[in-house]
Amino acid sequence: MSKIISIHSFRGGTGKSNTTANITALLAQRGLRVGVVDTDIQSPGIHVLFGLDEEHISRSLNDYLWGKCEIKDAAMDVTSILQQFKPGLKGQVFLIPSSIKAGEIAKILREGYDVGLLNDGFQQLLEDLQLDVLMIDTHPGLNEETLLSIAISDALAIIMRPDNQDYQGTSVTVEVARKLEVPNLLLVVNKVPPVFDFDHVQQKIEQTYNCRVGAILPHSDEMMVLSSSGIFVLKYPDHPMTARLERLASLLIA
Amino acid sequence: MDRPATQPGWGFLVRMALLGAVLYAATSWVTVFATTSSSAIAGNLRPGVAIPIFFGFAFGPLVGFVVGFGGNLLADTLTGFVQFPLDASSPRALAASLQINWQVANGLLGLIPGFAVLRQWCYQTREGLLKALALTSFAVVGAGLFAAVLDPFVFVYEDQTTIWQTVARDNLPLVLINWIYAAVIVPILLFNYAYRHLYGPAMLRAGLMQRVLLTVVISAAVPIIMLSIFLLEANARLNGGWSGAFGGVFFQLAVTILMTTVFILTNAALMAQSMTRPLIELSASARAMEKNTLTLAQAETLKATTGDDEIAQLSRVFGTMAQEVIQREQELRKHVQELQIMIDEHKRSxxxxxxxxxxxxxxxxxxxxxxxxxxxxxxxxxxx
Structure with a gap:
């Protein structure tokens, strides 16, 4: 039974795209067929983690939203990129990127798009590509389209940093997600300074937000140095951070 | 650790003095055959001359003097140069039968270096060893001159040669050769003594230690063995073939070879330990650091390692690095704050x-x- 997993956050820079890419890779390693949609039309970024740039992208989500193509035409099979690290990979990964052409971004923001079409597209993908999981990399903040992603998700990971700018907004997001009755709602605390007691952080967050914590991810120098040039869990399969992400993946797919 | 304890007990000093005197007497007695051909007086070549000098450096002037004086007196008694009962007919006769100038001269061998204790030189460094060498030279020359100059006053010579002729003809060669012995052996003894905190039987199991030990022993053993065979064979030839193998200077050769071999092996063991032990301890510290079990105190000990060579430098650098890391972690942990989350409930709803x-x-x-x-x-x- 296929699942839709959304990765969301109140503010930008919390690590949504990185987390999405890493969870995708981990699920693919389990042999699943995973689709990833970059719905951050304003500032698309996840394609970078898969090593793609303008030359590689022919059709994008924008094209689908403008009715220029079917959504499956915008899907790129990026399994080979993962297979560079894991030659025997059994799963498959499809990326539906947002356009990175400045003109197209400006156009779609100016003109808007039919949010419902987006939802249709998601369902279409699940069918056409026979996906086990559809990962939605949302853009930050609450608006119609992110609310929609949340509404149709089977699992939602809300990413936050232990930062004062995130606390208030995240509490609103959690509350709204609860009202939308998301079956599997998890908080992810990212970029936690290693000097904090992680158990204590988890307790505090769970208490404050009355929501289960899916993972506490430490601030990592290796991650910073990798700087989204690749997928962390593929490059550092034995790193403790990878183990934490594995647990998160298990919780999301349960 | 490379300096004598600031206030050793008197019992300890007395024991050391006795030990030193016995050692000096034993080694002197064994090498009594070694004389310069021109000495008309009872002076001989002694590798053992290093002993009173070393004891002086290690335990101070008093112990040094006793080792030199007492050891020589004992040796003279054993070899018959001094015979009891002494001739007490006159002060001069007493002095002569006791060979007092020689006893005191040997005492000086231990007394003079003893004053280095006040300066607390570090015998792990080249600088310290050179200073020790200078003082050793001064002691050997001084003691030799002392005995030589007083000789005509103590003893009666048949031919009334001048003091300076005595000195030049008989004593200078003696002093020179004994100086060579002292100059070579004393620094080695001091160096090994300076590292004595590193020695222990368990070290012999470490791989690095065994390799170094083997290297030193082989490099020294091979020339010794070859030289020994040659000398014994030459000795036999000079005594008319292999039937005379045990004649001539066989005893002296055998003793010399034995003493040299013992010295080499002991030295090899000690030097190997002094080289490898710091490395082995450093490697253990690195492992502890990896497991996060290294303490600040251990890091600071490493940082304070004394010594000139690269191994000592490495230990110091490692100690400094480790200290910085451990201190930084401790600082960070002190500042760990409780996560403070303030949610404005009204605003939220x-x-x-x-x-x-x-x-x-x-x-x-x-x-x-x-x-x-x-x-x-x-x-x-x-x-x-």
Missing amino acids: DQVKEIVETDFFRDLKQKARAMRERGKAQPASTNE
Whole structure:
């Protein structure tokens, strides 16, 4: 039974795209067929983690939203990129990127798009590509389209940093997600300074937000140095951070 | 650790003095055959001359003097140069039968270096060893001159040669050769003594230690063995073939070879330990650091390692690095704050209301519910 997993956050820079890419890779390693949609039309970024740039992208989500193509035409099979690290990979990964052409971004923001079409597209993908999981990399903040992603998700990971700018907004997001009755709602605390007691952080967050914590991810120098040039869990399969992400993946797919 | 204890007990000093005197007497007695051909007086070549000098450096002037004086007196008694009962007919006769100038001269060998104790030189460094060498030279030359100059006053010579002729003809060669012995052996003894805190039987199991030990022993043993065979064979030849193998200077050769071999082996063991032990300890510290079990005190000990060579430098650098890392971690842990999350509850419920009390939201919620119940049926695309 296929699942839709959304990765969301109140503010930008919390690590949504990185987390999405890493969870995708981990699920693919389990042999699943995973689709990833970059719905951050304003500032698309996840394609970078898969090593793609303008030359590689022919059709994008924008094209689908403008009715220029079917959504499956915008899907790129990026399994080979993962297979560079894991030659025997059994799963498959499809990326539906947002356009990175400045003109197209400006156009779609100016003109808007039919949010419902987006939802249709998601369902279409699940069918056409026979996906086990559809990962939605949302853009930050609450608006119609992110609310929609949340509404149709089977699992939602809300990413936050232990930062004062995130606390208030995240509490609103959690509350709204609860009202939308998301079956599997998890908080992810990212970029936690290693000097904090992680158990204590988890307790505090769970208490404050009355929501289960899916993972506490430490601030990592290796991650910073990798700087989204690749997928962390593929490059550092034995790193403790990878183990934490594995647990998160298990919780999301349960 | 490379300096004598500041206040050793008197019992300890007495024991050391006795030990030194016995050692000096024993080694002197064994090498009594070694004389320079021109000495008309009872002076001989002694590798053992290093002993009173070393004891002086290690335990101070008093112990040094006793070792030199007492050891020589004992040796003279054993070899018959001094015979009891002494001739007490006159002060001069007493002095002569006791060979007092020689006893005191040997005492000086230990007394003079003893004053280095006040300066607390570090015998792990080249600088310290050179200073020790200078003082050793001074002691050997001084003691030799002392005995030589007083000789004509103590003893009666048949030929009334001048003091300086005595000195030049008999004593200078003696002093020179004994100086060579002292100059070579004393620094080695001091060096090994300076590292004595490193020695222990367990070290012999470490791989690095065994390799170094083997290297030193082989490099020294091979020349010794070859030289020994040659010398014994030459000795036999000079005594008319192998039947005379045990004649001539066989005893002296055998003793010399034995003493040299013992010295080499002991030295090899000690030097190997002094070289490898710091490395082995450093490697253990590195492992501890990896497991995060290295303490600040251990790091500071490493940082304070004395010595000139690269191994000592490495230990110091490592100690400094480790100290910095451990201190930084401790500082960070001190500043760990409790996670403070302040949520303005009123604001939150207001903001939530803003979102959920819209038609769009209500509509969305309904559709979502329906979708979940029907299992992924598509909501109509009627949102604006």
